Amino acid sequence: MEHARNEGMPLATEMFEGHAVNRSAAERRAATIGARRSVKKAYQAAWLVNAVRCIDLTTLAGDDTAARVRRLCAKARNPIAPHVMDGLGLAGMGLTTGAVCVYPTMVVHAVRALEGSGVPVASVATGFPAGLMPLHLRLEEIRYAVGEGAQEIDIVITREHVLTGNWQALYDEIAAMREACGEAHMKAILATGDLQTLGNVYAASMVAMQAGADFIKTSTGKESVNATLPVGLIMLRALRDYGQATGYRIGFKPAGGMKSAKEALIWQMLMKEELGRDWLQPDLFRFGASSMLGDIERQLEHHVTGRYAASSRHATA
Numbered sequence: 166m167e168h169a170r171n172e173g174m175p176l177a178t179e180m181f182e183g184h185a186v187n188r189s190a191a192e193r194r195a196a197t198i199g200a201r202r203s204v205k206k207a208y209q210a211a212w213l214v215n216a217v218r219c220i221d222l223t224t225l226a227g228d229d230t231a232a233r234v235r236r237l238c239a240k241a242r243n244p245i246a247p248h249v250m251d252g253l254g255l256a257g258m259g260l261t262t263g264a265v266c267v268y269p270t271m272v273v274h275a276v277r278a279l280e281g282s283g284v285p286v287a288s289v290a291t292g293f294p295a296g297l298m299p300l301h302l303r304l305e306e307i308r309y310a311v312g313e314g315a316q317e318i319d320i321v322i323t324r325e326h327v328l329t330g331n332w333q334a335l336y337d338e339i340a341a342m343r344e345a346c347g348e349a350h351m352k353a354i355l356a357t358g359d360l361q362t363l364g365n366v367y368a369a370s371m372v373a374m375q376a377g378a379d380f381i382k383t384s385t386g387k388e389s390v391n392a393t394l395p396v397g398l399i400m401l402r403a404l405r406d407y408g409q410a411t412g413y414r415i416g417f418k419p420a421g422g423m424k425s426a427k428e429a430l431i432w433q434m435l436m437k438e439e440l441g442r443d444w445l446q447p448d449l450f451r452f453g454a455s456s457m458l459g460d461i462e463r464q465l466e467h468h469v470t471g472r473y474a475a476s477s478r479h480a481t482a
């Protein structure tokens with residue numbers, strides 16, 4: 166599905182200042198997602214396959230190597246074992262993950278390993294995960310990653326700008342990052358676990374979109390609190406409000422700490438209930454996860470064979 170790319174707009178603080186966010190209402194709403202409307206068994210496999218299409222299969226570790234990145238890319242090309250795909254009747258569908266996400270110096274290895282697959286390479290940049298380096302170096306890092314072949318850039322924001330309410334500074338740095346991305350799509354990581362209040366999450370989401378973000382993303386995976394449903398809910402409401410005001414569709418990427426197929430189902434339910442089915446496509450929704458695909462594959466195998474394979478049978482992702 167094609168949609169116009171977000172061009173952003175001038176900073177408009179009135180779109181978020183004074184916006185009341187009710188934490189306990191958000192928490193209550195989030196708590197009902199998994200409980201109230203569980204996905205019917207028969208549809209679970211389809212939802213899990215959809216989750217795979219939307220995964221940014223990630224490795225962001227200090228001991229990453231070209232060999233590890235190549236293994237990850239092989240998994241991104243063929244995320245689910247052939248006998249399981251056969252059993253699902255999906256052998257010919259060409260299922261891949263949404264992207265592979267790596268550090269900038271690993272982009273070259275991923276680009277080579279994914280050639281011809283259509284799977285884009287995403288790179289973190291801007292001094293991930295803390296972002297505490299001079300702006301010109303952060304922008305240079307974006308240009309480097311794009312030059313290496315990254316088609317998507319996951320940027321981090323300066324949390325201090327949010328914590329001090331310096332919206333202009335936040336807007337200016339994100340707008341400069343978007344410009345440095347050029348044609349590459351930009352996901353703005355808000356590091357919501359660092360932002361203290363849901364009001365701050367709403368405001369940071371809005372500023373990132375006004376500054377031209379293509380996606381808003383919860384977390385780096387390195388904060389002590391990563392993707393949570395109440396935070397996700399607030400970001401989705403910001404995304405909906407921005408869409409209503411401007412007509413642009415912005416993507417959403419929960420990231421960090423998600424490991425189970427059940428979480429994959431719950432996040433998709435949240436998306437569907439808040440935004441509708443249009444958002445359950447890789448151009449508007451991604452999971453940032455290094456260790457969720459394994460459980461999804463296990464559950465799909467169980468769906469097909471009625472039993473669980475030893476986890477060692479599945480290539481780790």
Ligand SMILES: O=C[C@H](O)COP(=O)(O)O
Nearest residue numbers: 385386421422453454455
């Ligand atoms: O953006 C992706 C996150 O860094 C992945 O975090 P994770 O390793 O906790 O799945």
